[in-house]
Amino acid sequence: MFSIQSLTMEIGEVFDNFDTDFNVYRFVLASERVNKKDKEIVDCAAKALNNHLRIRKAMQLDALPDTPFDENPIFRKHLMPCGYILPYTDNCNRLLWYLDYASINVEEEKTGRLSSIRHIIDLTDYEINPFTMIFVTNGNLSYYSQLLHFDNYPDLVTPIDMVNAPKWVHVPYKVVKTMMPTSFNDRFRLHDENFLSSLQKDITIENIPLTLGGQNEKIRTIPATKLSNEDFWKPSNLELLSTLETFHISPRKRRQIYIDVHEAGKQLSWYFITDGDIYFGIFYQV
Numbered sequence: 001m002f003s004i005q006s007l008t009m010e011i012g013e014v015f016d017n018f019d020t021d022f023n024v025y026r027f028v029l030a031s032e033r034v035n036k037k038d039k040e041i042v043d044c045a046a047k048a049l050n051n052h053l054r055i056r057k058a059m060q061l062d063a064l065p066d067t068p069f070d071e072n073p074i075f076r077k078h079l080m081p082c083g084y085i086l087p088y089t090d091n092c093n094r095l096l097w098y099l100d101y102a103s104i105n106v107e108e109e110k111t112g113r114l115s116s117i118r119h120i121i122d123l124t125d126y127e128i129n130p131f132t133m134i135f136v137t138n139g140n141l142s143y144y145s146q147l148l149h150f151d152n153y154p155d156l157v158t159p160i161d162m163v164n165a166p167k168w169v170h171v172p173y174k175v176v177k178t179m180m181p182t183s184f185n186d187r188f189r190l191h192d193e194n195f196l197s198s199l200q201k202d203i204t205i206e207n208i209p210l211t212l213g214g215q216n217e218k219i220r221t222i223p224a225t226k227l228s229n230e231d232f233w234k235p236s237n238l239e240l241l242s243t244l245e246t247f248h249i250s251p252r253k254r255r256q257i258y259i260d261v262h263e264a265g266k267q268l269s270w271y272f273i274t275d276g277d278i279y280f281g282i283f284y285q286v
Contacts, residue, residue: 052152104116
């Protein structure tokens, strides 16, 4: 067996606000699932943690303000469902989220036990959405799941229980499952309307909301609001659009456009119309 200290010696400097045994141990847990020998576990965990720390430093993640859900435009405008992380835990000391990761470190310091977030999502009335299918089949869902749930934040949000799942959700679920690690099944769980008994294996009935068959009337979630056409962004200068040069790019194709700018103060403008994903970047050469 090895200690957390042996792993921190492998990786060198750890940022002060990230330097807790539990934060480091999550990478050990993830490494133990794919390696058996102690040295392989340490090497794999050190590599993953080093990569994560470089990302934190490059993107200045530790300098970003902690924005509450109520101030986040995505949730404030009801573009996505919202729920609050609760002070209740299941029998594995996981905080319940019926929809700020800082709460986890507070819980770990208070209890001295490893904690994480158990995310419970109610999919009632979740309509089939073509963009959901595109997001799954083009590899984006598997990419971001691997990036966030496995590479950079292992064992932080787990498991994710999706209850009242409509039948069509099983199609994208099966697609993405083939591209994910074997632990995907344990981490992302689909339940139909008969989910209550599964939740009660880990969560007391007093900590399950009344809307999901539990006894807690205080737990509330905020659903997303479907936008009308008037709510979507519209260009402010229609005359400008008529002067732009038009390029058509077929699906799954790429195009590089070279523009020479010889005078200071010139402005580049662009406008997209699409029914899929766009990967767009600007590269400068002086």
